[in-house]
Every structure is written in structure tokens, then in C-alpha cells.
Amino acid sequence: MSDPVLLCIGDIDRDVMISVPSLPTFDGKVSGRPLGEWPGGMAANVAMAATRLDTRTRLLGVVGEDATGERILAGLDRAGIDVSPCRLLPDSETFTSLVFLTDSGEKALVRVETPAFMPDPADITPEVMAGASYVHISYGAPALANAVVEAAERVGVPVSMDLELADLPSDRTDLARLLPRLDLLFVNRAMREALDDLRTPRPDGPALVTTLGAQGARYEDADGAVHQRGIATTPKDTTGAGDCFAGAFLSARMSGESPKTCLMFANAAAALSTQAYGAQAALPTRTDVAAVLARQHADTNTIT
Structure with a gap:
């Protein structure tokens, strides 16, 4: 049997x-x-994070027909x-994100979108889905998200x-209808608080x-909740740390x-990912993550 494939x-x-010394305020400079x-x-x-952790990945996205897009795709391929x-x-x-970063790792982003932002629903073909074991998306383009979920349901992924x-x-309304059809939903603290309006989580969600x-x-999930403490670190750049977390969690899942092991694994991977500038620059290997978890386990066992 071949290894499972994560389709992003x-x-x-x-x-x-x-x-920047601090993030700009409204009408500030x-x-x-x-x-x-x-x-x-x-x-x-997410695809790069999972790949670094030895998970087979496939990526569907669009870039501009420019030197930047060609360079990025070549790097992902390598x-x-x-x-x-x-x-x-x-x-x-190719679309650009402007990332404003403070010395403490706090950040704010501006998406400078171009037509090369998200794939089209028509890009979700049987060939793209073939052999995928799991699919990961965002809600940046609702029509695309719905098309992906429908295609995944047809093939049982x-x-x-x-x-x-x-x-x-x-x-x-459409988002509330989509959520129960998902296996997993990744959110941050602020988004979790907003989910109450969507009545999530719920037994059928x-x-x-x-x-x-x-x-x-x-x-x-419907069986309860599991919390896993974070990994102490001094971040240099938290850009993409949430994406690394998702890629690592899915790799383990x-x-x-x-779930507890997935959280531990993803926490360690995300902490390591913050140690260099760039979302993909410090993505860890499975060996890197194992070393952090071993140290954390040893430190826990020495506490009296």
C-alpha cells in the first residue's frame, strides 16, 4: 500500500x-x-510543512506567469x-502578502491580491483528487471551498x-452549511470565540x-476536549506558524x-518554525520535532 497523500x-x-518598531494604528504611520x-x-x-515531516503532498494553486511564480513553483517542486x-x-x-513584523514577533499582514490568488472551482478535477487521502483548504474563496468539499465527498476523502x-x-449561511461536512476545522483564539455565532462545535460538526x-x-470533538501546553520559545518570526501547525497535525493524524499526540507534535513543529524569517525557512524535519519532544519529556520528568 502506498503512503497517504495530503492534497493542499x-x-x-x-x-x-x-x-517595524510597532504595528501601525488606524490612520497612523x-x-x-x-x-x-x-x-x-x-x-x-501547509504542503511544505507536511513534506518536511515525510508526508507525501500534492498542491493545487495558481501563480502569475512571472519570474516570481516560476521561482516559487520550482522551489516547491525541489x-x-x-x-x-x-x-x-x-x-x-503572483500575489503578494506584505508582512509587518515587530521585534517581539508580533505581525500584521496585508494581502495584495491579483487574479492569481486562488484556483477556480473548475480546477477541482478527478485527476487532482485521484489518490488523495486527505484534503486541506482555507475559506479564502467560498465557491472553491464548496467545490472541493463536494469533490471530496464523491470520492470519500x-x-x-x-x-x-x-x-x-x-x-x-453557506459557511454554516459547509462546516458539518468537514472532518477538521483549524482556528485561532479570536476565530474560536466567533464560532459561537455559527453554533460550532456541535455533535454533527x-x-x-x-x-x-x-x-x-x-x-x-463530540467526545470532549484535549488541551496541550505550548513549547517555550523566543520567536523570531511567527509568519506561517499556524500553517506549520496544521501541516504537522495532519501529518500525525x-x-x-x-488527538493529544497530534497536538504535541504540531506544537513542537510550530515552535521550531518561528526561528527564522520566512514562513518556510525554518520548517522542521521529523527528527527535529522528535528532539524537541524528547527534551520536553525529560524536563517534565525532572520536575519534583
């Missing part, structure tokens, strides 16, 4: 990072300095990700979704994974691990 569908971008640019995008980050479903969009630039406050539509920053993460 969504955005691929370049992150232009700017160091701060001075900054450029740190550089790195590949990013939720789907690409890393071992199957990028054959990805498209270069003619007459479009579970779907997880990352949901952010920025992607919440004003009319949440997905399992819910909430990232809590330094406080770790929590898993909730696809291997049959328990």
Missing part, C-alpha cells in the same frame, strides 16, 4: 517582510526597514511536493479547513483545533496518532 488547495504567494522576501501562502506553507496541478496564470502577477476572521463573510500561541492548542 489554495493560495501560493511571496511574502515581503518589513521590520511608522517607519520600517525591509527584511526580504520569501515564498508563502497558506496552501503552500522540496518534493507534487505541483503538477498548479497553473501559471497568463498576464497576471476527509477535508480539513483553516478559517480566519478575515475570511468570514457577512452572510454566514467537525472536530475543532484551536491554536493558542504560547498557551499551546486545544482539540474538541494521517499516521493514525491520537
Whole structure:
């Protein structure tokens, strides 16, 4: 039997990072300095994180038919990700995220979207879905998310979704209908508080994974909740840490691990991912994660 394949569908971008003393306020202004640019995008980050952790991955996304897009796709391909479903969009630039980063690792992002932002629902073909064991998406393009879930249901493949406050539509009717069809929903603390309006979690809904920053993460399903404390670290750049967490959690889940073990594994991976500038620059290997977990276990056992 071949190894399971994680199919990630969504955005691929370049992150232009700017160091600032503090995040600008409304109608405010701060001075900054450029740190550089790195590949990013939720789907690409999750796929790269899972690949580094020895999970087979396939990526569906679009980039502009420009030097940036070609360079990013080439890097993903070299890393071992199957990028054959990805498209270069003619007459479009690869979209950019501006990342404003403070010395403490606090950040704010601006998505400078272009037509090369998300795949089209028509891109969800049987060939893209063939052989996938698990699918991960975001809600950045609702029509695409619905098309993916429908295609996954036809072939019996579970779907997880990352949901952010920025992607919440004003009319949440379609989203409320989509949520019960998911296997997993990834959210941060702020998004978790907003979920009460959508009556999630609920018995017919997905399992819910909430990232809590330094406080770790929590898993909730119909059987109860599991909390796992975080890994102490001094972050250099938290960009993409949530994506790394999702990629690591899914890697462990696809291997049959328990929710608690998945949380431990993902917490360690996400902490390691914050140690360099760029969402993909410090993504850890399975060996790296195992070393952190071994140290944490040893430290716990020495406490009297």
C-alpha cells in the first residue's frame, strides 16, 4: 500500500517582510526597514510543512506567469511536493502578502491580491483528487471551498479547513452549511470565540483545533476536549506558524496518532518554525520535532 497523500488547495504567494518598531494604528504611520522576501501562502506553507515531516503532498494553486511564480513553483517542486496541478496564470502577477513584523514577533499582514490568488472551482478535477487521502483548504474563496468539499465527498476523502476572521463573510449561511461536512476545522483564539455565532462545535460538526500561541492548542470533538501546553520559545518570526501547525497535525493524524499526540507534535513543529524569517525557512524535519519532544519529556520528568 502506498503512503497517504495530503492534497493542499489554495493560495501560493511571496511574502515581503518589513521590520517595524510597532504595528501601525488606524490612520497612523511608522517607519520600517525591509527584511526580504520569501515564498508563502497558506496552501503552500501547509504542503511544505507536511513534506518536511515525510508526508507525501500534492498542491493545487495558481501563480502569475512571472519570474516570481516560476521561482516559487520550482522551489516547491525541489522540496518534493507534487505541483503538477498548479497553473501559471497568463498576464497576471503572483500575489503578494506584505508582512509587518515587530521585534517581539508580533505581525500584521496585508494581502495584495491579483487574479492569481486562488484556483477556480473548475480546477477541482478527478485527476487532482485521484489518490488523495486527505484534503486541506482555507475559506479564502467560498465557491472553491464548496467545490472541493463536494469533490471530496464523491470520492470519500476527509477535508480539513483553516478559517480566519478575515475570511468570514457577512452572510454566514453557506459557511454554516459547509462546516458539518468537514472532518477538521483549524482556528485561532479570536476565530474560536466567533464560532459561537455559527453554533460550532456541535455533535454533527467537525472536530475543532484551536491554536493558542504560547498557551499551546486545544482539540474538541463530540467526545470532549484535549488541551496541550505550548513549547517555550523566543520567536523570531511567527509568519506561517499556524500553517506549520496544521501541516504537522495532519501529518500525525494521517499516521493514525491520537488527538493529544497530534497536538504535541504540531506544537513542537510550530515552535521550531518561528526561528527564522520566512514562513518556510525554518520548517522542521521529523527528527527535529522528535528532539524537541524528547527534551520536553525529560524536563517534565525532572520536575519534583
